Amino acid sequence: MLLCLVHLHLNGLGLSIAQLDLALSGVIPMHTHPGASELPLVVQGSVITAFISSVNKFYLKKLKRGDLMVFPQGLLHFQINSKGRKAISFASFCSPNPGLQITDFVLFANNLHSTLAEKATFLDTATVKKLKVVLGATS
Structure with a gap:
């Protein structure tokens, strides 16, 4: 579970920064940023990070305090808290x-x-309906 997300726009500099606080076993699910590359820097705990290249190759890394990784613009990626603390x-x-x-x-x-x-x-009817209900779809 993602506890806190603070996103700051640095006006006029062409940059932005987000603070990500991940709870125990917290996950930032598979997602993409269509408008920018992302550079996460871990300052506390340990995070498993991965992205999928445009040829479907996984790049996986466990980041500890002081480590960083680059998620190229538009590519799918996720983060998982891998330790027993925030x-x-x-x-x-x-x-x-x-x-x-x-x-x-x-x-x-x-x-x-x-x-x-x-x-x-390629999912069956029951699975799609279940996911739509869980995620609050309108149809």
Whole structure:
């Protein structure tokens, strides 16, 4: 669970920074920033980070205090707290408006008809309906 997200725009500098506080076993789910690359720096705890390249290769790294990783613009990535205590990191973005698309919400928390979601994701009817209910979809 993500405890806290503070996002600061640095007016006129073309940058933004977010503080990410991850609870025990906390997860920042698979997502992308269509408008910027991300550079997370862990300042407390330990975080498992990964992104998927445009040729579907996973790049996985366990970050400890002082470590950082680059998530290239537009690529899917996630973060998981890997220790038994709260983890804190700061994510810098090369844009004041990096955007955010959380994959599960993009696919299932919308008004896309379930039959189209099934075809687009290769999931069965029951799974799509369950995900839509859990994520608050309108159809």
